[in-house]
Amino acid sequence: MKQKLALVTGAGRGIGLETARLFLEHNIKTILVDVDEIQLDKAMEELNNELAISFVCDVTDEEKVNELCNKILNEYGTVDILVNNAGIFRCDRGPFCNSISEHWRKKIDCNIYGTLYFTRALINPMIKQKYGSIINLSSITATLGAAGMVDYTLTKGAIKSFTKSLSKEVALNNVRVNCVSPGNIEPDNRYPEMSYMNRSGSYRECAQVIYFLASDEASFVTGEDYVVAGGRKKI
Numbered sequence: 580m581k582q583k584l585a586l587v588t589g590a591g592r593g594i595g596l597e598t599a600r601l602f603l604e605h606n607i608k609t610i611l612v613d614v615d616e617i618q619l620d621k622a623m624e625e626l627n628n629e630l631a632i633s634f635v636c637d638v639t640d641e642e643k644v645n646e647l648c649n650k651i652l653n654e655y656g657t658v659d660i661l662v663n664n665a666g667i668f669r670c671d672r673g674p675f676c677n678s679i680s681e682h683w684r685k686k687i688d689c690n691i692y693g694t695l696y697f698t699r700a701l702i703n704p705m706i707k708q709k710y711g712s713i714i715n716l717s718s719i720t721a722t723l724g725a726a727g728m729v730d731y732t733l734t735k736g737a738i739k740s741f742t743k744s745l746s747k748e749v750a751l752n753n754v755r756v757n758c759v760s761p762g763n764i765e766p767d768n769r770y771p772e773m774s775y776m777n778r779s780g781s782y783r784e785c786a787q788v789i790y791f792l793a794s795d796e797a798s799f800v801t802g803e804d805y806v807v808a809g810g811r812k813k814i
């Protein structure tokens with residue numbers, strides 16, 4: 580059986596790093612991509628796994644993304660699993676009426692364009708080999724809305740629509756496209772009151788759902804949005 584190859588963006592920490600760790604535990608060769616070189620090096624050191632490969636790349640830089648993806652395709656062949664996880668969401672919050680367009684642009688560039696660039700660059704070989712799984716990180720806030728995070732939630736709504744439409748284009752080629760919508764996934768149980776389970780979710784708990792969607796266990800699942808939020812109560 581061919582060794583599977585996965586690529587995870589924003590893999591230097593958080594959900595992305597935990598997803599990469601889980602893939603590696605399942606013997607999947609995994610490419611970790613992040614804009615933050617120091618964090619990425621730290622992640623690689625921590626993983627200490629010969630199946631892990633890392634590249635520094637800003638997902639908002641179309642030319643660099645295309646360059647990197649061409650290099651990967653030439654060197655390793657088709658990427659079987661793509662996780663578009665890199666995202667900006669913890670910064671520049673506040674009422675929309677006073678918001679700054681530069682802050683919208685940053686989130687739109689990273690959360691939307693980053694996902695589009697990587698997907699377009701890697702999907703054709705998946706289509707050709709009639710096998711692939713793409714998992715995009717949306718957010719529970721795309722469905723529920725969130726005051727003070729209007730620009731962020733609009734990017735995650737776009738990711739949900741993108742996922743649903745693209746899944747229909749490539750379904751006959753056995754390429755599955757799904758999204759995961761986390762809510763309150765924090766390492767330190769920051770806002771337990773937000774979920775009916777009265778706790779935050781761990782990075783691991785989110786990564787496990789991403790892994791399921793990436794795996795052949797989910798071979799008849801496409802165009803779906805998996806919420807990982809412990810029964811979300813309120814924003």
Ligand SMILES: NC(=O)c1ccc[n+]([C@@H]2O[C@H](COP(=O)([O-])OP(=O)(O)OC[C@H]3O[C@@H](n4cnc5c(N)ncnc54)[C@H](O)[C@@H]3O)[C@@H](O)[C@H]2O)c1
Pocket residue numbers: 588589590591592593594595612613614615618636637638639664665666667668669689693716717718719760761762763764765
């Ligand atoms: N943690 C949550 O509760 C939660 C909830 C909803 C959605 N999400 C989504 O899940 C994803 C991961 O969340 P997280 O909590 O692990 O976030 P995080 O901020 O801890 O990690 C994001 C990673 O993306 C990288 N990154 C940011 N901009 C980049 C760029 N331009 N190019 C390449 N890498 C870049 C960062 O360096 C970082 O390593 C994000 O898309 C986020 O919007 C998370």
